[in-house]
Amino acid sequence: MAPKARARRILVRLVSTALTGFFYTTSRPRIGEKLSMMKYDPKVKRHVLFVEHKIK
Template sequence: MAPKSKQRRILVRLVSTALTGFFYTTTRTRIGEKLAMMKYDPVVKRHVLFTEAKIK
């Protein structure tokens, strides 16, 4: 049998840096760098930085 190949894209969790516990899930390429982007956090009602964390 041939060995299983890894997927090209992986699922990641973007966690709010405002420490509200709010998160988005998205995909990125496996070999790409870690994601960090400004997105809307409805808990604090403003745009904040979201950084990548592992999905547990």
């Protein structure tokens, strides 16, 4: 049997650093570096840093 192919892109969860529990789900290349970006958090009504966490 041939080995299973792995997807080129993976789903990741971007979690707010404002500790509100709000998150975005996005995809990134498997071999790319971890994501972190400024996005809007509606719970605190401002832009905050979101960092990547695995989807369980």
